[in-house]
Amino acid sequence: MTSSSSLAIQAHQLSKRYGSHTVVQNVSFELPAGETLVLLGPSGCGKTTLLRMLNRLVEPDAGYVAIHGQDVRTQPVADLRRGIGYVIQQVGLLPHYTVAENVGVVPRLLGQEASQVAARTEELLRRLHLPPERYGGQYPHQLSGGQQQRVGLARALAANPPIILLDEPFGALDPITRASIRREFRELEELRRKTVVLVTHDVTEAFELADRIMLLNAGQVQQLGTPRELLFRPANNFVRSFFEAEKLSLQLRTLRLTDVLAYTPTESNMPITTHYKSEYNILPPTVTIQQSIELLSTLSAKHEGPGEEAVVWVEADNSNADRALTSLSLPQLMAAFGRALQQVQTP
Numbered sequence: 001m002t003s004s005s006s007l008a009i010q011a012h013q014l015s016k017r018y019g020s021h022t023v024v025q026n027v028s029f030e031l032p033a034g035e036t037l038v039l040l041g042p043s044g045c046g047k048t049t050l051l052r053m054l055n056r057l058v059e060p061d062a063g064y065v066a067i068h069g070q071d072v073r074t075q076p077v078a079d080l081r082r083g084i085g086y087v088i089q090q091v092g093l094l095p096h097y098t099v100a101e102n103v104g105v106v107p108r109l110l111g112q113e114a115s116q117v118a119a120r121t122e123e124l125l126r127r128l129h130l131p132p133e134r135y136g137g138q139y140p141h142q143l144s145g146g147q148q149q150r151v152g153l154a155r156a157l158a159a160n161p162p163i164i165l166l167d168e169p170f171g172a173l174d175p176i177t178r179a180s181i182r183r184e185f186r187e188l189e190e191l192r193r194k195t196v197v198l199v200t201h202d203v204t205e206a207f208e209l210a211d212r213i214m215l216l217n218a219g220q221v222q223q224l225g226t227p228r229e230l231l232f233r234p235a236n237n238f239v240r241s242f243f244e245a246e247k248l249s250l251q252l253r254t255l256r257l258t259d260v261l262a263y264t265p266t267e268s269n270m271p272i273t274t275h276y277k278s279e280y281n282i283l284p285p286t287v288t289i290q291q292s293i294e295l296l297s298t299l300s301a302k303h304e305g306p307g308e309e310a311v312v313w314v315e316a317d318n319s320n321a322d323r324a325l326t327s328l329s330l331p332q333l334m335a336a337f338g339r340a341l342q343q344v345q346t347p
Ligand SMILES: Nc1ncnc2c1ncn2[C@@H]1O[C@H](COP(=O)(O)OP(=O)(O)OP(=O)(O)O)[C@@H](O)[C@H]1O
Pocket: 018, 023, 041, 042, 043, 044, 045, 046, 047, 048, 049, 050, 201
């Protein structure tokens, strides 16, 4: 059990109706500080409405929200929103403000000193791969969609709120930009420490970013759990069929090396000296199968010669201390993945 003081967000029996149409129905969840919850579901299922109830952009008809243990109705809205960053798909940058001015807008409103605002702005732009000397003085229309999205994120992070709400933040981007921004986003240390609620209808995005996923349909929670639980222990047919089309790709992103190690050959049948071995292909067991396949493919393209096969080396996790390093080639990895899948899918 998590104590209520370490809970960043508690939503209790939230409901919202527009006319006769119930768009959110009896939704409850608790989100510990530092977790990322993804709200997923088909268009119109109520994700945005639910998200906007958290910072009181929408008032529920029934139920309540508590932030850090305090009922949001008992605090001034301005105070509440100061602690909650908000990023939307349309970005909403101020067109006549430069990039630096856009990022600094909230800290300035909070009365922070100009030098402090400038330092924070520079730091964030640099972290989001927008060198301030090049981009700080530009205007939003001079940036690409992906760059604007990063400025929107920098602006939401500027005042260092402990909670960030993101509504389809990558929705307007092409698939390639989208995938690369998502990777940057995942690796951003600043965000890892925060409590994040993210709305998307993109299943891969949900699986890559979520600690837990709430799958909604017609305003009702279908399942709330880890990506692994939704994929391998679907609560009903809606959940099962929602992931069906992308099942293999999700399995590759959900299972990790640690899940397949037990199904690998106990001894490598190739002499170690024939392998190209460097710090780059020694992997911790937490790496996903998808990432391992990508690395093995790159290594194969670079290093494979006659009689050689590219391998990665997997560090033993604690439960496997007798095997310090296990070597895995692509065929071995795929075979082990297949066997692990059979196990995990057996009820
Ligand atoms: N202010 C409003 N007035 C009337 N109906 C609304 C209002 N806001 C949302 N709705 C309706 O509520 C339902 C849920 O909308 P919501 O935007 O929460 O869904 P969503 O899951 O975020 O959808 P999408 O993925 O398409 O953005 C929709 O049918 C929408 O038309």
